Amino acid sequence: MASLPDHKLPKDFLWGFATAAFQIEGSTDVDDRGKSIWDDFSRLPGKTADGRNGDVATDSYRLWKEDLALLKQYGVKSYRFSISWSRIIPLGGRNDPVNPKGIEYYNGFINGLLENGIIPFLTLYHWDLPQALHDRYGGWLNKDEVVKDYTNYAKVCFEAFGDRVKHWLTINEPWCVAILGYGRGVFAPGRSSDRQRSPEGNSSTEPWIVGHHIILAHAHAVKVYREQFKPTQKGQIGITLNGDWAMPYDDTPENIDAAQHALDFAIGWYADSVHLGFYPPYMREVLGDRMPDFTPEEWEIVKGSSDFYGMNTYTTNLCRAGGDDEFQGNVDYTFTRPDETQLGPQAQSPWLQDYPQGFRALLNYIYKRYKLPILVTENGFSVKGESDIPIDEAVKDDARVHYFQGTTEAMLSAIHEDGVDVQAYFPWSLLDNFEWADGYITRFGVTYVDYETQKRYPKDSAKFLIEWFKEHETIPTAIEQLPTSVDIPRPKLADRTNVSVASSASTTVKGSNSSSPVIPGKETPVKSRGFKSRVNRYVAALVALLK
Ligand code: PNW
Numbered sequence: 001m002a003s004l005p006d007h008k009l010p011k012d013f014l015w016g017f018a019t020a021a022f023q024i025e026g027s028t029d030v031d032d033r034g035k036s037i038w039d040d041f042s043r044l045p046g047k048t049a050d051g052r053n054g055d056v057a058t059d060s061y062r063l064w065k066e067d068l069a070l071l072k073q074y075g076v077k078s079y080r081f082s083i084s085w086s087r088i089i090p091l092g093g094r095n096d097p098v099n100p101k102g103i104e105y106y107n108g109f110i111n112g113l114l115e116n117g118i119i120p121f122l123t124l125y126h127w128d129l130p131q132a133l134h135d136r137y138g139g140w141l142n143k144d145e146v147v148k149d150y151t152n153y154a155k156v157c158f159e160a161f162g163d164r165v166k167h168w169l170t171i172n173e174p175w176c177v178a179i180l181g182y183g184r185g186v187f188a189p190g191r192s193s194d195r196q197r198s199p200e201g202n203s204s205t206e207p208w209i210v211g212h213h214i215i216l217a218h219a220h221a222v223k224v225y226r227e228q229f230k231p232t233q234k235g236q237i238g239i240t241l242n243g244d245w246a247m248p249y250d251d252t253p254e255n256i257d258a259a260q261h262a263l264d265f266a267i268g269w270y271a272d273s274v275h276l277g278f279y280p281p282y283m284r285e286v287l288g289d290r291m292p293d294f295t296p297e298e299w300e301i302v303k304g305s306s307d308f309y310g311m312n313t314y315t316t317n318l319c320r321a322g323g324d325d326e327f328q329g330n331v332d333y334t335f336t337r338p339d340e341t342q343l344g345p346q347a348q349s350p351w352l353q354d355y356p357q358g359f360r361a362l363l364n365y366i367y368k369r370y371k372l373p374i375l376v377t378e379n380g381f382s383v384k385g386e387s388d389i390p391i392d393e394a395v396k397d398d399a400r401v402h403y404f405q406g407t408t409e410a411m412l413s414a415i416h417e418d419g420v421d422v423q424a425y426f427p428w429s430l431l432d433n434f435e436w437a438d439g440y441i442t443r444f445g446v447t448y449v450d451y452e453t454q455k456r457y458p459k460d461s462a463k464f465l466i467e468w469f470k471e472h473e474t475i476p477t478a479i480e481q482l483p484t485s486v487d488i489p490r491p492k493l494a495d496r497t498n499v500s501v502a503s504s505a506s507t508t509v510k511g512s513n514s515s516s517p518v519i520p521g522k523e524t525p526v527k528s529r530g531f532k533s534r535v536n537r538y539v540a541a542l543v544a545l546l547k
Contacts, residue, residue: 007412007415007416007472008472008473008474009412009415009469009472009473009474010415010422010423010474011474011476012423013422013423013424013425013473013474014077014078014119014121014167014375014423014424014425015076015077015078015424015425015426015469016071016076016077016078016079016080016118016119016121016426017071017074017076017079017080017426017427017428017429017430017446018079018080018081018121018377018378018426018427018428018429018430019060019079019080019081019082019429019430019431019433020081020082020123020126020127020128020172020433021081021082021083021084021087021126021128022036022038022054022057022084022126022127022128022434023054023057023058023126023429023433023434023435023436024057024058024060024067024431024433024434025054025057025060025061025084026054026055026056026057026058026059026060026061026062027059027061027062028054028055030061031087031099031101031102031105032090032099032101032102033084033086033087033090033099033102034086034087034089034090034091034092034099034130034131034132035086035130035131035132036084036085036086036128036129036130036131036188037128037129037130037131037134037139037188037189038054038127038128038188038436039053039054039131040131041187041188041189041190042054042188042434044190047190047437048436048437048438048439049437049438049439049441049442050438050439050440050441051439052434052439052440053434054434056451057433057434058431058432058433058434058449058454059454060431061105063454064108064109064112065112066456067430067431068109068112068113068116068118070430070447070456070458071113071116071118071430072116072118074458074462074466075466075469075470076118077118077119078118078119078120078121078167078424078426079113079118079119079120079121079430080121080122080123080169080377080426081109081120081121081122081123082122082123082124082125082126082128082172083106083122083123083124083157084102084128085124085125085128085129085130085153086128086130086131086132087099087101087102087105087106088102088103088106088153088156088157088160089102089130089152089153089156090102090130090132091130091132091133092129092130092132092133092149092153093130093132093133093136093145093149093152094148094149094152096132098156103160106160106161107160107161110122110161110164110165111164114164119166119167120161120164120165120167121167121169121377121424121426122157122161122165122167122168122169123169123171123172123240124153124154124157124168124169124170124171124221125150125170125171125172126172127172127173127176127177127181127187127188127436129188129189133145133146133149134189139189140177140178140181140182140210140213140214141182141206141209141210141213142213143212143213143216146213146217147213147216147217147220150217150220150221151217151220151221151224154170154221154224154225155221155224155228158224158225158228158229158233159229162225162229162233162235163233165235166233166234166235166236167235167236168225168235168236168237168238169237169238169239169240169310169377170217170218170221170222170237170238170239171214171217171218171239171240172240172312172377173240173241173242173312174211174214174215174218174239174241174270175211175241175242175243175266175269175270176242177210177211177214178206178207178208178210178211178214179207179327181210182201182203182206182207182210183203183206183207183327184203184327185197185198185201185203186437187436187437191203191206204290204326205290207327208287208290208291208292209292211269211270212292212294215270215273215274215302216294216298216301216302218239218274218305218306219274219298219301219302219305220301221237222237222238222305222306223301223305225237236307236308237306237307238305238306238307238308238309238310238375239270239274239305239306239310240310240311240312240375240377240378241267241270241271241309241310241311241312242266242312242313242314242378243263243266243267243271243311243312243313243362244266244313244314244315244316244317244358244362245313245315245316245317245355245358245359245361245362245365246258246259246260246262246263246266246316246317246319246331247259247316247317247318247319247358247361248318248319249318249319249320249334249337249338250338254321255319255320255321257321258319258320258321258322258331258332259319259331260282261282261319261321261329261330261331262317262319262328262329262331262333263365264280264282264283264329265280265282265283265286265327265328265329265331266328266329267366268280268282268283269283271309271366271369271370273294273302273303274302274303274304274305274306275303275304275306275309275370275372276303276369276370277299277302277303277304279291279293282329283329286326286329286330287326306372307372308372308373308374308375308423309366309367309370309372309373309374309375310375310377311362311363311366311374311375311376311377311378312376312377312378312379312428313359313362313376313378313379314349314351314352314378314379314380314381315347315351315352315353315354315355315358316343316344316353316355316357316358316359316361316362317333317334317335318333318334318335318336318337318343319331319332319333320332320333320334335353343355345399345402345403346384347381347382347383347384347399348382348383348384348385348386348441348442348443349382349438349442352381352382354381354399354402354403354406355406356403356406356407356409356410357410359379359406359407359410359411359414360410360411360413360414360418363410363411363414363418363420363422364414364418364420367414367418367420367421372421373421373422373423374420374421374422374423375422375423375424375426376411376422376424376425376426377424377426378426378427378428379407379425379426379427379428380400380403380427380428380429380444381399381400381403381404381444382435382442382443382444383397383399383400383443384399386443387440387441387442387443391448391450391457394443394448394457394459395448395457395458395459395460396459396460397459397460397461398460400446400459400460400461401460401461401464403461404427404461404464404465404468405464408425408465408468408472411425412472427446427461427465428444429444429445429446430445430446430447431445431447431449431456432444432445432447432448432449433445433449445459446458446459446461446462446465447459447462
């Protein structure tokens, strides 16, 4: 791909690394945390490739200050992380008590980020459903209960953190939750029709039901945010979807159709419903009445329930019509081209090859179809055999550097040559971590973690990305660097009457950029910024005079 030395990223482009609570925190029985569905699942024999679980992970619950120092050292603008629902509400439900220690922990972390000038990008649900809700009523299978409980949990988080958190993701990768958790049964809660694998479950119905309920839970949480919090907190909120580019295996009409069918099942299921207000007709064609539908009132809430397109993407699949894998829309995936060559270098993960052209094509497809700013909330590569070599070799992760060289250039081309509105990029992941069913064997980090000592070692890919973003950022002009709003100390959480949880942590973040604006989307016309910053400077001067 041609390199574009003159092209910069758009002003206010956000970048940083991503993680998820269960993959890094450990300390699963600390500070009154309740169990999540991954706690016991990962302990069952045969559920993780190395037999290891999430009890320690990268020990980030205890080592958060080290992680923060690393982020600071890397010079990121933002950090994407997730909150553990069962730390906030140990039993999960709307009538269950809120855990002040959980609130306090994340308050400390969020304040730490802001004090270091790092914008928090917060995921509410990254696969760790409270175990109590699964036991009580079947978790995601129970529409009425789970929608209410998730919405309540989201509301508790908006109340506790929304004065400082301006970027929210409701749910991470619902496809993985539904298909891998309730279809293939390889992720918690591990339900499947395969009785070798699971005593309970129905792979032909449950995934579609679970996906349907997740969409509704997401939409209700967004409704609450928009109605009760956004007017004052002024943040943005949306869902983030996994989905890889689908390329026809060859140019036969049936394989061209197959690629679209793959996209319908992998992406359209959630993206067409949330962004366009319908389920892909091809899904109904394949699934018949196993595909649930929303009532007109529900569609009202679902349609348009994301402020942006949240994109997690890793690879490209060559698609051939046929096969009986319903989860892929009865499309056959391969990385082997008709001429027997491979699409790209193979990762440790069998489902992942390095093919940056696919990333650019997907950005184009998504932007054309959904017409929303795209936030790339995950993108990354697991180097083959990285766990089998000494640390000093593993940190020279050329294959991952190659991957990110390709994707960053592809993104720049999509922005400048194709006119795609990309506003953020979060490589997965800050650290090697608990890679779900793969245990700790598969490493996605730009930082190597020695699980014996918990020491962190930056890999070459971290250095590459830091340099690349330094080179490509648009430096704001002098006038734009003036503060855009006034840093007025906010009341302590406990002082506020509308808050149902108390915390000892102060919500005032001194010296932080907590006042930094929401990622400018269509709501923030570029022209108005000069005026706004002038007004803000006047107000700042006035406040200074009054002090
Ligand atoms: C995502 N697949 O998961 C998740 O959001 C992360 O938690 C995870 O660590 C990361 O990608 C790397 O795997 C996926 O089978 C898991 O295609 C599986 C697939 C895709 C994404």
